[in-house]
Amino acid sequence: MSKNREIWVVAEQRQGELKRITLELLGRALSLAEEKGSQVGVLLMGKSNDNLCRELAQKGADRIYSIEGDVLELYNPELYSRVVAGLAKEFEPGAILLGATVQGSAVSSSVAATLRTGLTAHCCDLSFSEEGRLRQVVPSLEGYYVFVSHSYPEMASVSPGVFPLLPLEEAGKGEVVNRELSSIEGCLEIKTSVLSFEKSVKDAVSLEDAEIIVAGGAGVGSAGWSMVEDLAEALGGVVGATRPAVDEGWIGHERLIGQSGKNVSPKLFVAVGVSGDPLHLSGVREPELFFAINKNEKAAIFQFADYGVVGDYRKVLPLLIEAAVNSR
Amino acid sequence: MEIVVCIKQVPDPGHIQLDPKTGTIIRGGVPAIINTVDKNALEAALQLRKINGGRVTVVSMGPPSTVEALQEALALGADRAALASDRAFAGADTLATSVTLAALINKTGPFDLVLCGYSSLDGGTAQVGPQTAAILEVPFFTAVQKMEKSAAGIQVEMETEEGVVAAESSLPALATITKGMNRPRGIRLSEAKKAKNKELFTYDLQGLGLSDDQVGEKGSGVCMVEVLPLPAGRDAEIISGEPEEIAGKIQGEIMKLGLQSRGGNK
Amino acid sequence: MDFKFNEDQEMLSKAARSFADEFLAEYVEGIEENDEMPREVIEEAAARDFMAVTIPEEYDGLGMGHLARIILLEEISRVSAALGMLLQVWHLGIHPIVRFGSEEQKQKYLPRMAAGELLAGLAVTESTGGSDPTAVQTEAVKDGDDYILNGRKVYITSSHLSKVVGVMARMADDPKSFTIFLLDEDCPGWRAGRQEKKIGFKGSNTGDLIMEDCRVPAANIIGKIGDGLKIGLNSIGEVGRAGMAAVSLGILAASLEDAVKFSNSRVLGGKAINKNQAIQIKLADMYMDLEMSRLLAYKAATLGDEGQRCDTEMAMAKYYSSEASVRSAKAACDIHGGLGYMMETPTQRYLRDALLVISSAGTTEIQQIIVSKAAIKKYS
Numbered sequence: 001m002s003k004n005r006e007i008w009v010v011a012e013q014r015q016g017e018l019k020r021i022t023l024e025l026l027g028r029a030l031s032l033a034e035e036k037g038s039q040v041g042v043l044l045m046g047k048s049n050d051n052l053c054r055e056l057a058q059k060g061a062d063r064i065y066s067i068e069g070d071v072l073e074l075y076n077p078e079l080y081s082r083v084v085a086g087l088a089k090e091f092e093p094g095a096i097l098l099g100a101t102v103q104g105s106a107v108s109s110s111v112a113a114t115l116r117t118g119l120t121a122h123c124c125d126l127s128f129s130e131e132g133r134l135r136q137v138v139p140s141l142e143g144y145y146v147f148v149s150h151s152y153p154e155m156a157s158v159s160p161g162v163f164p165l166l167p168l169e170e171a172g173k174g175e176v177v178n179r180e181l182s183s184i185e186g187c188l189e190i191k192t193s194v195l196s197f198e199k200s201v202k203d204a205v206s207l208e209d210a211e212i213i214v215a216g217g218a219g220v221g222s223a224g225w226s227m228v229e230d231l232a233e234a235l236g237g238v239v240g241a242t243r244p245a246v247d248e249g250w251i252g253h254e255r256l257i258g259q260s261g262k263n264v265s266p267k268l269f270v271a272v273g274v275s276g277d278p279l280h281l282s283g284v285r286e287p288e289l290f291f292a293i294n295k296n297e298k299a300a301i302f303q304f305a306d307y308g309v310v311g312d313y314r315k316v317l318p319l320l321i322e323a324a325v326n327s328r
Numbered sequence: 329m330e331i332v333v334c335i336k337q338v339p340d341p342g343h344i345q346l347d348p349k350t351g352t353i354i355r356g357g358v359p360a361i362i363n364t365v366d367k368n369a370l371e372a373a374l375q376l377r378k379i380n381g382g383r384v385t386v387v388s389m390g391p392p393s394t395v396e397a398l399q400e401a402l403a404l405g406a407d408r409a410a411l412a413s414d415r416a417f418a419g420a421d422t423l424a425t426s427v428t429l430a431a432l433i434n435k436t437g438p439f440d441l442v443l444c445g446y447s448s449l450d451g452g453t454a455q456v457g458p459q460t461a462a463i464l465e466v467p468f469f470t471a472v473q474k475m476e477k478s479a480a481g482i483q484v485e486m487e488t489e490e491g492v493v494a495a496e497s498s499l500p501a502l503a504t505i506t507k508g509m510n511r512p513r514g515i516r517l518s519e520a521k522k523a524k525n526k527e528l529f530t531y532d533l534q535g536l537g538l539s540d541d542q543v544g545e546k547g548s549g550v551c552m553v554e555v556l557p558l559p560a561g562r563d564a565e566i567i568s569g570e571p572e573e574i575a576g577k578i579q580g581e582i583m584k585l586g587l588q589s590r591g592g593n594k
Numbered sequence: 595m596d597f598k599f600n601e602d603q604e605m606l607s608k609a610a611r612s613f614a615d616e617f618l619a620e621y622v623e624g625i626e627e628n629d630e631m632p633r634e635v636i637e638e639a640a641a642r643d644f645m646a647v648t649i650p651e652e653y654d655g656l657g658m659g660h661l662a663r664i665i666l667l668e669e670i671s672r673v674s675a676a677l678g679m680l681l682q683v684w685h686l687g688i689h690p691i692v693r694f695g696s697e698e699q700k701q702k703y704l705p706r707m708a709a710g711e712l713l714a715g716l717a718v719t720e721s722t723g724g725s726d727p728t729a730v731q732t733e734a735v736k737d738g739d740d741y742i743l744n745g746r747k748v749y750i751t752s753s754h755l756s757k758v759v760g761v762m763a764r765m766a767d768d769p770k771s772f773t774i775f776l777l778d779e780d781c782p783g784w785r786a787g788r789q790e791k792k793i794g795f796k797g798s799n800t801g802d803l804i805m806e807d808c809r810v811p812a813a814n815i816i817g818k819i820g821d822g823l824k825i826g827l828n829s830i831g832e833v834g835r836a837g838m839a840a841v842s843l844g845i846l847a848a849s850l851e852d853a854v855k856f857s858n859s860r861v862l863g864g865k866a867i868n869k870n871q872a873i874q875i876k877l878a879d880m881y882m883d884l885e886m887s888r889l890l891a892y893k894a895a896t897l898g899d900e901g902q903r904c905d906t907e908m909a910m911a912k913y914y915s916s917e918a919s920v921r922s923a924k925a926a927c928d929i930h931g932g933l934g935y936m937m938e939t940p941t942q943r944y945l946r947d948a949l950l951v952i953s954s955a956g957t958t959e960i961q962q963i964i965v966s967k968a969a970i971k972k973y974s
Contacts, residue, residue, distance in 0.1 A: 014490050075493055077458070077486075078467040102488045106470040109455040113426055113462035118549025121422075121453035137556070141344065142352050144556040149549055191467040192497040195483075199491040223623060235582070243449075244341070247364060247507070254489070260452045268585055278558050279452075289585050291578055292564060296859045298866075300346075301564075307581065308564035309574050312938065319575035327583065403605055514617060515609035517643035517656055524601055 005094030005152070006041040006063065007033050010084055011056070012103055013046050020165070020208075021099035023059060025158055027166035028126060029097055030060050035128055041065055041093060045083055047073035057174030059166060064174055065091070069181045071194075075103050078192040081110035086184035088115060093153050095134050097126070100157040100260075108157045118149030122259055123158045124282060139259060139282035161208050161263030161285070207255065212237025213266040213287075215257055217280070218244035219273025219294060220313065225250045227317045228272050234324035240264060242280045258283035272313045276300030293317075329382030329477065331373040332433050333406065334444040334460065335366040337390050337397040341449050351557070362397045365445030367404075367512035369505040372475060373443050374405050374513070380477050383407045385436050389417055389428050398528055403520035404513060410436050414532040419545030422451070426459035428543050431536040433464065436529075441482060442502040446471050457504035467497040470504045599665065606647075606662050610669035613642055618673050625676060625797035626943065631755075635677060640710020644670075648685050648833075649692060653704035660832070660895035660904075664840040671844020672851075675947040676797035678844055679954075682837030683751040687714025689833040690760050690774055690825050694817040699776065703758055712778075715756030716834075717747040717803050718826050724749065724953075725960050727762065727772070727826055732805060734763040734773060741815075743775060743808040746787065751954075753801035754786040760829075761805070762822045772822030776814040783808030794946030831905040832898055834955035835912035839891040842915035842951050846884040849919070849926035849944050853877060856930055873929060880922045887915035906968040913961035919948040 007029045012019040022042075029040045039062035044052055049066045056064050067083055084107055088096060096111070098104035100122045112119035124144070125137035134154040136147045149155070181187050207213065212235050216228035225245075232239045240257040241250070257264055258280035269287035274280065276292070276299050284290075292305035293313045302308040309316055339358040347354050373384045386401040388394050389412040398409035412432040420428065433442060442464070447454035454470065461468030473492070474485040481498040487506055533540060540546055567577050599607060621635050639645070647663050649655020656662075663685060671678030688707055691699055691714075706712040722729035732745025743763050747753075758778045765771040777784045787802030817825055854877060857868035867873050894907035923944035927934030934941045952958055 075486075075488065076495065077469060078497070081458075081462070102471045102486070105454045106458045106468070109422070109453075109458035110462045110468065112455075112549065113423060113459035116423070116549070118421065118423065119455060119459075120550055121451075121455055135553075136550070140555075141346060142555060143558050145552050146554040146556060147550040148553050150551065151549060191481075191501070192469075192495055193480075195494040195496055197491055197493050222620065249507075253487075253506075253508075260447060260454070268582060289581060290562065290564075291581075297566075297861050298859055302566070303561035303563055305564035306562050307578070308566045309578075310566060310568070311571075311574075314938075315571040316574050316578075319571055320578060323575055323579040324582075327579065399605075400608065403609070514613050514638070514642050515605070516641065517606060517609055517647065517658075520605045520609055521602060521656060523605065 005092060006039050007036075008041045008043055008088075008093040008096045008153070009061075010096060010098045010104070010107060011042050011044045011052070012099055012101060013044070013052060016046070016051065018052055018055065019099065019101070021101060021104070021158070021160040023165050024160065024163040025097045025099065026056070026059055026061060028158070028163040030166070032095075032126060032128065033062075036132065038094065039063065041091070043067075043084060043087060045072045045080060053174075053176045057176070061174045064176045065179060066176055067179050067181055067184070072181070074194045074197050076190070076192050076194045077103075077106045077110065079187065079190045081107050081114070082186045082190065083181070083184055085111045085114040086186055087179065088153055089185060095152075095154040095156070098155075098157045100159045104157050108155055112155045115153065117151045117153055117155060118147075119155040119157070120147045121157050123156045124162045126156060126158065139279060141278050159259075159263050159283075161265070161283075207238055207240055207257065207262045207264050210238040210264065210266050212268045213240045213257075213264055214238075214270045214272065215240035215242065215274055216245050216250070216272050217242040217274030218248075219275070219296075220245060220250070221273075222248065222250050224314055227314065227321070230321050231270065231272075231317055231324070234321045235268070235270075237266070237268065242274055242277065271301055271305065272317070274301050276302070276304060329376060329380045329441065330437070330439045331376060331382060331384050332436060332439045332442045333366070333370045333373045333384060333386045333401070334429055334433075334442065334456070335370065335386055335388050335397055335401055336363040336445070336448050337361070337388065337394045338363045338448055338450045360393065360397065362400055363445050363448045363450075365447065365505065365507050367445075368507055368509050369443040369445050370401055370404060370406065371510045371512040372505050375510065376441070376475075376477065382440075385410065385439075387411070387429065387432050387436065389413070389420070389425060389432065392530075395528065395530075399523060400515070402523035402526045402528070403515045405516075405519050406526075408527040408529075410529040410531065412531050412536060414543075416533045416540045417544045419548065420543060421548035421550050422453055422455040422459055423549040424543050424545075424547035426456050426463055427547060428536065428538065429456065429460050430463040431538050432531060433460070435531060435536060440499040442466070442500070444502070444504045446504045446506045454504070457502060461502035464500075464502065466500045466502055468502040468504075469495060469497070471506050472503045473506050473508045475503060475505075475509070602658065603662055603665055606658065607665045607669060609642065610644075610666045613639070613644075614670050614673035618670065618677060622674050625674060629796040631677065631680060631797040631799070636680070637710070639677065639681065643708070644681055645684055645688075645710045645713075646708035648688060649704050649708045653700055654708040655704065660836055660898040661892060664836055664843070664891055664895050667837055667840035668843040668847065671841040672847045673844075674797070675841050675845055675944075676795050678841040679795055679798040680752055680755075682834075682841060683716070684714050684756075686829055686833045686837060687716045687756060687758065687760060689829045690716065690816045691776070693828070694821065694825050696813075698813065699816070703776075703778075707758070712757045713752065713755050715750065715752050715759040716826075716829055717750045717753075717759050718762045718830070719747060719749050720745065721748050725957060727823060730762055730764055730772065732761065732763040733766050734775065734810075735766040737809070739812050741775060741810050741812065743783070743805040743810060745805050747803040749790065749800055750803050751798060751800055753803050754789060754799045759784075759803060760816060761803070762826050765819060768820070771820040772826070773819050774816040774822045774825050775810045776816060777805070777808065777810060778814070781808055781810050781814070792950065794943070794948075794950050830955055832908055835908040835961075836891065836895060836898070838951050838955045839887065839894075839908070839911040839915045842912075842919040842948070843884070843887055843891060845919040845944050845948050845951070846880070846887055846915065846922050849922040849941065850877070850880045850884055852941055853880060853926040853929045867929070876925045876929060880925055883918035883922050887911065887918050890914055906965060909956070909961040909964040912955060913958055913965065916948070916951040917958060919951055920945070923948045
């Protein structure tokens with residue numbers, strides 16, 4: 001019965017610009033829809049959506065559900081969730097995909113609970129089973145877990161960076177469905193008001209875009225952390241980190257690679273004091289060259305790297321930093 | 329102010345090992361801890377109580393041994409605790425967990441604010457907080473790094489990838505807390521000594537007034553159907569020798585890549 | 595016979611371990627490097643009521659007893675023997691007031707000590723040697739309602755940190771009579787002198803205490819004139835030795851943990867080195883040394899908590915555990931091979947620290963005298 005139901009993507013925009021994850025999701029949703037003979041709807045919330053509707057249509061969305069309003073300009077978890085849940089009740093899509101971002105996680109969770117339907121977080125792949133169920137693939141320490149939902153809509157949040165961007169198409173046939181906020185169930189009794197948004201100062205090169213990444217893990221220690229940063233700087237790259245390093249507070253959460261962090265696809269990846277936890281490595285996509293330095297010769301990281309150094313990173317890194325600086 | 333803090337007992341990540349033969353997690357014998365960021369949520373609750381007065385109730389769902397985590401929370405300063413524990417709750421996904429937690433929270437009485445850690449160390453979905461809010465039908469905030477009581481109710485700052493969103497809502501409400509919010513206190517022995525005289529309630533399925541198709545595996549929205557193997561690695565060639573030789577070899581391989589340095593950027 | 599901790603002791607052990615692992619561990623490298631205990635570590639230990647463990651509840655303490663104190667000190671010394679030592683000596687300074695002090699003294703000092711505002715100490719040893727307290731030369735001369743003290747105490751732990759110190763002095767008018775005087779902030783004429791440089795216990799300060807015409811009111815006498823030896827020996831025998839045994843337990847536990855961890859991950863000839871019997875035998879001995887030391891220390895403490903004499907048992911515990919901690923720390927170094935001798939590996943610290951435990955609160959030979967006397971008495 002779900003055969004022809006739409007696959008929905010909940011778009012994320014900031015200040016009138018679509019976030020990359022939305023386009024990544026759109027690309028995947030289009031190929032899934034093609035496989036299934038269904039269509040792709042994109043749900044777009046914002047202050048004024050004309051430009052983005054056009055962009056989404058050009059990129060192949062079959063239908064764009066556009067909800068406009070001043071109160072939708074900034075992310076409001078309660079309101080955004082009500083909108084998505086309300087429209088899902090009205091239009092009954094077969095699947096709803098969101099980014100595994102702060103906003104996407106929050107909205108997907110709230111909507112799934114409101115609709116009492118299943119939800120999988122941090123998916124790294126999506127496909128359909130022979131029975132037509134959405135296979136939601138999630139990385140874990142033991143391997144990739146595959147989940148399916150018991151009910152519709154099938155909901156998943158997808159890690160940024162796992163699906164490639166689509167080449168720009170000039171399809172542009174997408175239909176825009178406008179909906180008034182006031183007509184959506186529950187959207188008039190919102191208790192949350194958003195007061196302000198302060199943009200954080202962005203790094204010149206983000207982790208996702210970096211070609212060179214030096215990642216530090218639990219084995220680095222707080223005292224030696226600056227060495228990891230120095231090597232990244234000397235190589236002209238950026239610093240990444242594993243969960244323990246972030247938890248210890250050596251570096252901010254925005255530098256986390258792997259589950260609940262970033263997915264990266266650098267050309268050069270240097271792992272320092274990183275054990276090789278699959279939840280971290282699942283975020284590292286096919287680097288051309290992969291070095292690992294770890295004291296523990298049994299560390300799993302050595303199974304994944306091209307070259308390994310067994311020993312104290314504090315002996316090797318200063319020399320590497322010097323060599324890198326000299327070769328500039 | 330009636331504050332409820334949801335905590336989860338998780339395996340200590342420092343002690344998780346994989347069976348080298350099967351590649352599966354060895355589940356026995358791993359010490360359990362309170363999910364670390366849940367302690368930030370508890371700390372936030374204790375600080376709110378200090379300023380606004382009131383009571384902090386800590387709740388959890390899990391096997392009977394979860395009592396240890398609740399006792400630790402009481403030793404840290406929570407006023408009372410409640411546990412949802414029943415075989416029927418086993419195998420719950422985040423939806424079934426949230427249904428159970430919401431029932432437990434309602435069981436503890438009227439509340440102003442529910443606080444959770446942003447995500448758990450084991451599942452890491454960050455879903456239970458907002459799902460619980462949806463079931464409780466209260467407004468919610470996630471990834472909150474700053475919070476204070478305001479005239480309207482509660483005012484928060486949420487971390488997002490692009491920046492900080494400040495928002496406000498009336499009470500009751502739910503918020504998930506990040507590590508950046510505070511530094512959780514350690515156990516004060518004088519506080520810990522009082523803990524054993526504090527109330528700790530345990531409820532089973534019936535006690536919460538739930539039916540078995542709402543909870544546990546049966547109440548879950550998703551099920552796991554397969555585990556795919558991790559991709560085979562590249563099996564590193566180990567570089568050995570003096571540090572100078574090692575550094576030289578690495579530098580040589582990097583040069584072969586022919587990358588353009590984009591300039592220093594931490 | 596019940597080998598389980600009670601609920602309070604379990605909680606204490608958990609609290610101490612989380613303090614040690616989650617807070618203290620970060621500071622250890624700096625403590626070693628600077629040979630100084632950071633202010634915030636002491637403040638955090640105080641904020642968690644670690645100074646208050648042995649102080650009765652009516653004076654804002656926890657009233658938890660010997661076994662609880664050993665549990666606390668073991669967990670802390672597992673991460674930093676130096677902080678274990680500091681706490682041990684503060685408890686040692688608190689003990690004479692709790693056990694023998696007047697009501698006024700208890701009211702005056704104990705609540706502030708429980709809060710960690712006043713750090714306590716006990717000073718007996720002089721250059722004449724610590725093993726014979728009757729050789730003490732510091733002299734107290736009566737002057738009106740006060741006493742004037744002159745002398746120099748050596749090898750005093752926390753000499754430069756303690757704000758209230760019990761000092762044992764010989765009475766000028768009766769050279770066979772010894773008395774403990776409490777020197778506090780209101781007593782002019784005492785100060786810390788030379789600071790020792792030690793091979794281990796970095797961050798635990800040791801030095802001289804100098805009294806020059808130090809005026810002490812009679813109200814600061816603990817017990818009465820002539821009680822000094824009894825109080826001093828009781829404090830060292832029950833609290834000092836228990837504390838050093840507990841510090842040893844921490845070193846033993848840390849040595850074993852590190853040895854197991856390293857021998858698990860170190861691969862030689864294609865297998866972890868703990869697959870070799872030579873390593874297994876070492877690990878077996880280390881584990882047994884830890885467990886035997888615990889049994890002796892916990893038993894002695896349990897006797898003390900029941901109000902029974904425990905000086906012989908404490909002597910056994912201190913003797914066995916301190917020698918065992920040296921053996922075990924050396925074995926941990928050995929298992930690490932060359933790495934075990936490097937400053938980057940903590941095992942060298944365990945060995946340096948363990949060596950000091952042997953001579954603190956009575957050398958091994960002194961414990962042997964005490965234990966042999968008890969044996970002869972019992973089995974004659």
